[in-house]
Amino acid sequence: MAATVSCPTIKPLLIALTATALLAGCRSPDIYYWGNYENVVYGMYAHPDKVPPQAQIAKLEQDEHKATSANKPLPPGFHAHLGWAYSQTGKLDLARQEFELEKQQFPESAVFMDRVLNNMAKK
Amino acid sequence: MKPPCSIACLLGAALLFTGCVSKPYDYTNFRAHPPRSLLVLTPLNQSTDVRGTYGYLSSVSRPLAELGYYVYPVAVVDQFMKENGLPTAGEMQQVPVEKIRDIFGADAVLYLKVKNYGSKYQIITSTTVVAAEGKLVDVKTGMTLWEGTATVEQSSSSGNLIADLVVAAVDQAINSSTDQAHNLGYQVNVQMFTTKDHGLLVGPYFPKAKD
Numbered sequence: 001m002a003a004t005v006s007c008p009t010i011k012p013l014l015i016a017l018t019a020t021a022l023l024a025g026c027r028s029p030d031i032y033y034w035g036n037y038e039n040v041v042y043g044m045y046a047h048p049d050k051v052p053p054q055a056q057i058a059k060l061e062q063d064e065h066k067a068t069s070a071n072k073p074l075p076p077g078f079h080a081h082l083g084w085a086y087s088q089t090g091k092l093d094l095a096r097q098e099f100e101l102e103k104q105q106f107p108e109s110a111v112f113m114d115r116v117l118n119n120m121a122k123k
Numbered sequence: 124m125k126p127p128c129s130i131a132c133l134l135g136a137a138l139l140f141t142g143c144v145s146k147p148y149d150y151t152n153f154r155a156h157p158p159r160s161l162l163v164l165t166p167l168n169q170s171t172d173v174r175g176t177y178g179y180l181s182s183v184s185r186p187l188a189e190l191g192y193y194v195y196p197v198a199v200v201d202q203f204m205k206e207n208g209l210p211t212a213g214e215m216q217q218v219p220v221e222k223i224r225d226i227f228g229a230d231a232v233l234y235l236k237v238k239n240y241g242s243k244y245q246i247i248t249s250t251t252v253v254a255a256e257g258k259l260v261d262v263k264t265g266m267t268l269w270e271g272t273a274t275v276e277q278s279s280s281s282g283n284l285i286a287d288l289v290v291a292a293v294d295q296a297i298n299s300s301t302d303q304a305h306n307l308g309y310q311v312n313v314q315m316f317t318t319k320d321h322g323l324l325v326g327p328y329f330p331k332a333k334d
Contacts (some may be wrong), residue, residue, distance in 0.1 A: 011241075017320075028213075029187055030189055031188070031191075031328065031329075031330065032188060032189070034185055038181050038182060038185055039181075041161075041177075041180070041181040041184075041197060041198045042178065042181035042305060045177030045178075045180075045181070045198075046174065046177060046178065046196060046305075058283065066173050070156060075184065075185070075188050075192045075194075076184070076194045076195075076196075077184060077188075077194055077195060077196030077197065077199070078196075080195075080196040080199050081196045081198060081199055084196070084198075084199045084202065084320050099206070103195075106160075106193045106290075108160035108193035108228070108229075108230075109160075109193065109195070109228075110228065111226075111227060111228025112195065112226070112227045112228060115226065115227075116199075116203070
């Protein structure tokens, strides 16, 4: 039946549908600078030998610089992940600094970050 | 004579049919308990590919955070739970919500299942599929705020036999080392979390419309 529907009626509809699909396609720009964060998460599990904490730190530190130049905020969880990676390599002062930054940027993280900071203090 | 436009008509009809999926999700609970922060637990992997768990987990944060939520650091949460005697996703997803609230201070927990993950090679083509389902639970009331599901499938076939044979061989060589499905995970999540009337409502960090 569809093939017998006359075109003039369906054409504007088709154009409208295509336009909405296109508009939905061009999303507004991202809120955050994502850089390597999710790749680092993927890599640390998929190739733990190639992406140890030291390599994660290198990638995430790069992102920090790039985000600053791009004038975009880093995503939720970024500073906490970097802090965790620092703590794995024994850089506890840098780790604490990152956990504090996560808390500052996202107060929602405070309960978890305080717990992690307290655990570190006990060690 | 004008060219026959039956293709356009069929396309239009197909679009209309795919357009009218199911009725919109009922957001009553979601609106009553709008969360600010989401704790994503390590997904249960029901696929046959062991890479499903983390290949999928690593593509969840971005679409959720871009919807305006605070998303806990997924890997740090996973490591923290493992250090605290919960080595598997199954055990992590059994933790009572009150305990999640005490430990993390999260407003809502996202429970994820990977239903399908991976590539199938059929001599001349390869098809990669990722399917997942999610459930968002309010930690104060234990109420389900939202449930959703999505599937994305990608086929490498072009219709040209010789070209396909070459592509298939190259695909298989590349995919075995880089995990093609990981790239689809992000698309699955965008579809599951952001589809109008079926995805999540936007969170507190979502930019306000300028009007």
